[in-house]
Amino acid sequence: MILHVEFNDASDLRDQTVDDLNVLLEEHSDHPFVLIHMGQSSPELTASLLDQNNNLYFLTSMTSGFFQIVSRGKTFTTQSGWETFFKVENKSLAEHMAKPSWRPEWLGVINKHPTKFILAFDSVFKGNWRNRYPKELQIIRRAFADLDPVKAKRIACGNAQKLWRLPIECLAN
Numbered sequence: 001m002i003l004h005v006e007f008n009d010a011s012d013l014r015d016q017t018v019d020d021l022n023v024l025l026e027e028h029s030d031h032p033f034v035l036i037h038m039g040q041s042s043p044e045l046t047a048s049l050l051d052q053n054n055n056l057y058f059l060t061s062m063t064s065g066f067f068q069i070v071s072r073g074k075t076f077t078t079q080s081g082w083e084t085f086f087k088v089e090n091k092s093l094a095e096h097m098a099k100p101s102w103r104p105e106w107l108g109v110i111n112k113h114p115t116k117f118i119l120a121f122d123s124v125f126k127g128n129w130r131n132r133y134p135k136e137l138q139i140i141r142r143a144f145a146d147l148d149p150v151k152a153k154r155i156a157c158g159n160a161q162k163l164w165r166l167p168i169e170c171l172a173n
Contacts, residue, residue: 006079006081007041009081025053026053037082038059041058041083058118060120061121064084066096066139067082085107087101100143110155114154117155117159118163149172
């Protein structure tokens with residue numbers, strides 16, 4: 001089951017949502033649950049949830065840093081609390097695309113729990129596929145080159161293959 005939870009955009013309900021999620025995960029411990037967009041979860045909350053729940057997974061959509069860079073200085077009335085795996089402060093999109101730099105706290109969580117993350121993108125509109133997706137893909141490819149190759153392959157393909165029993169072969173470039 002994929003859940004759309006937004007801990008940041010509903011921060012006033014975060015504690016209750018975390019409690020409710022933990023109850024749900026415990027009551028259905030034999031069933032996998034996946035949070036889209038990482039649930040807008042911080043590295044600390046993600047680590048805590050993963051340490052407590054064996055049946056929880058995270059889709060990495062919206063974590064590339066693209067949104068944080070292109071939305072600087074803009075005001076939003078919709079979702080904007082996305083987490084990024086990368087250091088993007090004071091970086092242009094071109095700089096970030098050329099050399100993404102992992103936030104150490106996220107790298108630690110990913111290295112500790114490599115079987116719990118599934119590569120995903122949120123490119124729902126035509127403009128996203130034409131403009132954002134190629135840039136995000138470049139960021140992720142370069143960033144994953146900094147990961148242990150086995151972990152990178154697991155996150156990029158293997159975890160989805162196993163979780164959803166996909167009849168695909170995970171190949172490395």
